[in-house]
Amino acid sequence: MRDHDVVGIGNAIVDIIVRSDDAFLVQQGCSKGSMRLVDQAAIAALYAAAGPGIEISGGSAANTMVGVASFGARAGFIGRVADDTFGEVFGHDIRAAGVTFTTSPTANSEPTGRCLVLVTPDGQRTMNTFLGVSPQFAAADIDAELIASARILYLEGYLFDRPQAKAAFRRAAAIASGAGRKVALSLSDPFCVDRHRSELREFARTSTDILFANEAEILALYQTTSFDAAARSAARDCELAALTRSEKGSLVLSGGQSLQVSPAPVGRLVDTTGAGDLYAAGFLFGIAAGAGPQRAGELGSLAAAEVIGHLGARPEVRLAELARAKGLLS
Amino acid sequence: MRDHDVVGIGNAIVDIIVRSDDAFLVQQGCSKGSMRLVDQAAIAALYAAAGPGIEISGGSAANTMVGVASFGARAGFIGRVADDTFGEVFGHDIRAAGVTFTTSPTANSEPTGRCLVLVTPDGQRTMNTFLGVSPQFAAADIDAELIASARILYLEGYLFDRPQAKAAFRRAAAIASGAGRKVALSLSDPFCVDRHRSELREFARTSTDILFANEAEILALYQTTSFDAAARSAARDCELAALTRSEKGSLVLSGGQSLQVSPAPVGRLVDTTGAGDLYAAGFLFGIAAGAGPQRAGELGSLAAAEVIGHLGARPEVRLAELARAKGLLS
Numbered sequence: 001m002r003d004h005d006v007v008g009i010g011n012a013i014v015d016i017i018v019r020s021d022d023a024f025l026v027q028q029g030c031s032k033g034s035m036r037l038v039d040q041a042a043i044a045a046l047y048a049a050a051g052p053g054i055e056i057s058g059g060s061a062a063n064t065m066v067g068v069a070s071f072g073a074r075a076g077f078i079g080r081v082a083d084d085t086f087g088e089v090f091g092h093d094i095r096a097a098g099v100t101f102t103t104s105p106t107a108n109s110e111p112t113g114r115c116l117v118l119v120t121p122d123g124q125r126t127m128n129t130f131l132g133v134s135p136q137f138a139a140a141d142i143d144a145e146l147i148a149s150a151r152i153l154y155l156e157g158y159l160f161d162r163p164q165a166k167a168a169f170r171r172a173a174a175i176a177s178g179a180g181r182k183v184a185l186s187l188s189d190p191f192c193v194d195r196h197r198s199e200l201r202e203f204a205r206t207s208t209d210i211l212f213a214n215e216a217e218i219l220a221l222y223q224t225t226s227f228d229a230a231a232r233s234a235a236r237d238c239e240l241a242a243l244t245r246s247e248k249g250s251l252v253l254s255g256g257q258s259l260q261v262s263p264a265p266v267g268r269l270v271d272t273t274g275a276g277d278l279y280a281a282g283f284l285f286g287i288a289a290g291a292g293p294q295r296a297g298e299l300g301s302l303a304a305a306e307v308i309g310h311l312g313a314r315p316e317v318r319l320a321e322l323a324r325a326k327g328l329l330s
Numbered sequence: 331m332r333d334h335d336v337v338g339i340g341n342a343i344v345d346i347i348v349r350s351d352d353a354f355l356v357q358q359g360c361s362k363g364s365m366r367l368v369d370q371a372a373i374a375a376l377y378a379a380a381g382p383g384i385e386i387s388g389g390s391a392a393n394t395m396v397g398v399a400s401f402g403a404r405a406g407f408i409g410r411v412a413d414d415t416f417g418e419v420f421g422h423d424i425r426a427a428g429v430t431f432t433t434s435p436t437a438n439s440e441p442t443g444r445c446l447v448l449v450t451p452d453g454q455r456t457m458n459t460f461l462g463v464s465p466q467f468a469a470a471d472i473d474a475e476l477i478a479s480a481r482i483l484y485l486e487g488y489l490f491d492r493p494q495a496k497a498a499f500r501r502a503a504a505i506a507s508g509a510g511r512k513v514a515l516s517l518s519d520p521f522c523v524d525r526h527r528s529e530l531r532e533f534a535r536t537s538t539d540i541l542f543a544n545e546a547e548i549l550a551l552y553q554t555t556s557f558d559a560a561a562r563s564a565a566r567d568c569e570l571a572a573l574t575r576s577e578k579g580s581l582v583l584s585g586g587q588s589l590q591v592s593p594a595p596v597g598r599l600v601d602t603t604g605a606g607d608l609y610a611a612g613f614l615f616g617i618a619a620g621a622g623p624q625r626a627g628e629l630g631s632l633a634a635a636e637v638i639g640h641l642g643a644r645p646e647v648r649l650a651e652l653a654r655a656k657g658l659l660s
Binding site: 048052053055085316 | 382384385419428
């Protein structure tokens with residue numbers, strides 16, 4: 001097994017991106033900017049009502065691993081697809097992006113997970129996810145050798161939505177810790193945090209070295225309305241925390257320090273899908289490459305700015321070249 | 331049956347768009363800028379070697395019908411998909427764009443057709459098409475009522491690549507002519523013209539009212555190296571002909587007149603896929619709406635310019651609004 005810099009575990013999802021307006025969100029009962037879980041019948045009904053789409057591979061941790069690889073680091077992904085067309089598309093796209101992906105597809109089961117992403121003219125994304133087969137991996141599916149080979153294990157909070165996946169998540173964290181590796185956690189979504197607050201808080205405190213959250217998520221985790229109070233709690237619980245605040249940039253908490261990181265300039269905001277995923281990619285790449293926390297945050301900002309300038313949650317350019325052009329990478 | 335302005339018949343295809351470089355085209359034996367037919371094994375091998383993709387519904391005549399609907403006219407499409415994921419995606423996207431599409435999917439057969447579109451940094455597209463189930467519609471599948479209801483029947487030359495589809499094509503033209511409707515033909519691709527020159531020339535002469543071709547296609551049809559000679563032949567064979575010449579605009583031949591149409595300004599050329607399809611959309615919309623041939627050509631230029639400014643062969647904005655903003659539509 002070739003050593004990896006970062007290995008991610010998450011839901012393997014193909015995004016169906018549809019341009020929408022606010023009225024459609026209201027009509028369909030969507031909460032703008034959030035992710036909701038829907039069943040197969042609900043996503044079919046929503047799809048039937050929605051406009052023409054574009055299919056692009058997605059999945060939060062998968063997007064992050066594609067970003068890490070795009071920076072030139074060695075990334076791996078563990079997640080489940082079905083033996084169907086979207087599974088083939090997902091597997092092709094992540095491998096073609098240079099990410100190690102060996103989880104075998106499941107046959108004769110639920111379909112590959114998909115997310116109907118409604119993008120409004122203001123660039124906001126509202127997600128409706130049918131998980132399909134994606135949470136159907138168990139602790140036994142965890143590739144211990146792959147995880148032990150990587151400097152950092154990256155886990156998406158969305159996995160807490162299914163008990164079986166959560167068990168795999170915990171086993172992976174134990175393997176990484178046992179091998180002296182770092183464990184990183186992304187909180188994924190404020191509603192996901194609400195659903196699993198006590199377990200996620202416990203996991204952040206006891207098992208997480210690097211925590212990623214946006215403002216809404218970190219407030220939800222610590223049940224507070226004060227960002228400063230939430231940041232103090234995060235700094236107490238984790239060695240390193242990166243809190244993203246959209247156009248306000250991010251706050252990186254490291255060894256008692258509070259570092260403000262500016263956002264990178266964005267040409268035209270087209271689609272915020274993947275902003276957090278790609279911030280995490282730049283940050284994890286930076287840490288794995290030995291950069292300090294401030295520089296890691298700047299790499300995160302750069303990757304987030306790239307991905308929100310076009311449809312879809314995966315970079316359209318080589319992030320390593322972009323980072324070199326901006327003087328963030330030699 | 332609600333009356334339609336234009337009904338198109340063509341291969342129902344989902345495009346898999348992959349950014350590529352010239353070296354990859356050479357390595358894979360692709361002839362830059364053209365379309366080649368490949369079998370299932372060949373497209374799988376090519377896909378495995380290619381980079382990450384984006385899936386967007388395509389198909390030449392289907393793109394044209396989506397464009398016609400985007401201008402606000404009533405469009406219909408006849409074409410075959412399989413009862414699979416790409417078939418579902420194709421059917422959703424074309425209906426969501428407002429096009430009547432009632433051809434039933436075929437079960438237990440070949441998969442839905444797909445085209446691996448390799449887009450190079452200069453915006454050129456090189457297409458590798460696995461037709462799958464798409465040519466499997468026969469004369470019996472032709473919806474005579476739908477065709478007779480439409481002012482214009484639009485046929486893509488690619489259909490000549492399969493005998494069964496060609497028979498359906500001829501039957502559709504006979505129905506349209508019998509109902510006093512106009513028949514439009516697009517030559518699709520110079521290699522397609524080479525494969526079926528005598529039949530296409532005969533069809534243009536005897537059964538075509540409106541002919542669409544680009545420069546390479548019209549030269550191939552009349553086996554000449556002189557564009558002027560080819561244009562004279564087209565003017566002799568068809569009542570109306572629109573010959574597109576990329577950045578040189580188009581030449582519209584109508585009732586003994588030769589009208590030069592300027593290209594519409596393009597911001598950044600991203601992907602030429604669909605330029606001809608959308609030119610045809612604007613032109614057909616114009617003619618169906620009672621515009622003169624010059625204005626029809628201008629509407630064609632406008633739609634072509636929109637579609638080459640982004641990935642994929644379907645418009646990202648409402649063409650009716652764009653045309654109004656440019657003063658081409660009241």
